[in-house]
Amino acid sequence: MMNEAGCRRDHPEDGHPENDGERWAAAQRRGNILTGICMVLAAAIVGLAWYAYPMLKQNAHLGRNLHGRIESASKQASRSVEDAYHRLEARMKSTTDGLAGLKERVENLESSREVDRFRVAQLTQALNQVREEAEQLAIRQSEDLGQVRRQMEESQSSESEQVAALERDEERDRSNLDAVSARVAVQKIPFEAGKNHTRDVGEGIWLTIDNTDTMYRQVSGRMWVAADHRNIWLHNQSAQEPVVFYGYEDGKKRELVITNVTQNSVTGYLLAPKQETQTAALGDDAGADTSAAAQ
Numbered sequence: 001m002m003n004e005a006g007c008r009r010d011h012p013e014d015g016h017p018e019n020d021g022e023r024w025a026a027a028q029r030r031g032n033i034l035t036g037i038c039m040v041l042a043a044a045i046v047g048l049a050w051y052a053y054p055m056l057k058q059n060a061h062l063g064r065n066l067h068g069r070i071e072s073a074s075k076q077a078s079r080s081v082e083d084a085y086h087r088l089e090a091r092m093k094s095t096t097d098g099l100a101g102l103k104e105r106v107e108n109l110e111s112s113r114e115v116d117r118f119r120v121a122q123l124t125q126a127l128n129q130v131r132e133e134a135e136q137l138a139i140r141q142s143e144d145l146g147q148v149r150r151q152m153e154e155s156q157s158s159e160s161e162q163v164a165a166l167e168r169d170e171e172r173d174r175s176n177l178d179a180v181s182a183r184v185a186v187q188k189i190p191f192e193a194g195k196n197h198t199r200d201v202g203e204g205i206w207l208t209i210d211n212t213d214t215m216y217r218q219v220s221g222r223m224w225v226a227a228d229h230r231n232i233w234l235h236n237q238s239a240q241e242p243v244v245f246y247g248y249e250d251g252k253k254r255e256l257v258i259t260n261v262t263q264n265s266v267t268g269y270l271l272a273p274k275q276e277t278q279t280a281a282l283g284d285d286a287g288a289d290t291s292a293a294a295q
Contacts, residue, residue: 170240189270195263198224203254203272209265217261
């Protein structure tokens, strides 16, 4: 509005000299004000510059550090990107190689699978053949077992018949022996002797049994012949096997036969010439000799 007023005062149509003086004074006042304002602004700028100079200097230093850091970070980021690129490239190459290797393995696996199928077919065929052979072998073994069982049964039957035949032969031989003994004046004296005991079996002969073997039908012990004053030792003497000996004085044959063997005793007979027993003649001497022999 002052400009508008000044404009109105400066208008040529006014034509008053006092208006020019007022305008000059107003312009001078405005100039002073502007000068003061400029001085204040200049002082403020100088003060602000004086106050902000250390901060600007520090900011410049921080700027340089920040610039260095940015450059370092940029270089590190560039290296990281390059490293990542190289790693990615190596990984892609490794993946490509892995895929190629996997493809080769798949091809080999398929080829191996074909070979395995062929081998499985061969093994299955061989297994079936072995199973058939095993079944045939089992049938043959069953037949052989049946045949062996029949042979064993026949053998047992045959052995039983042989044992019966042997018993019949033994009985016949015994009968024949009895008949021959009767013809040649031989007497048969049966006896039974206990284990670890001395037994008079006749004819002045004393029998002592030390051991018996029922499985093999054998005995061990000794005979004391009183007339000859001698011992005749029996070592694993088998049943039905005669012990033949001759008297020193008369030279006659005598036989001792064991017919049966048990765990604690034996039975048998003595074949001796018929004659009168000389028990009374022997008397106490024979008993004493027998007791000495038994000990």
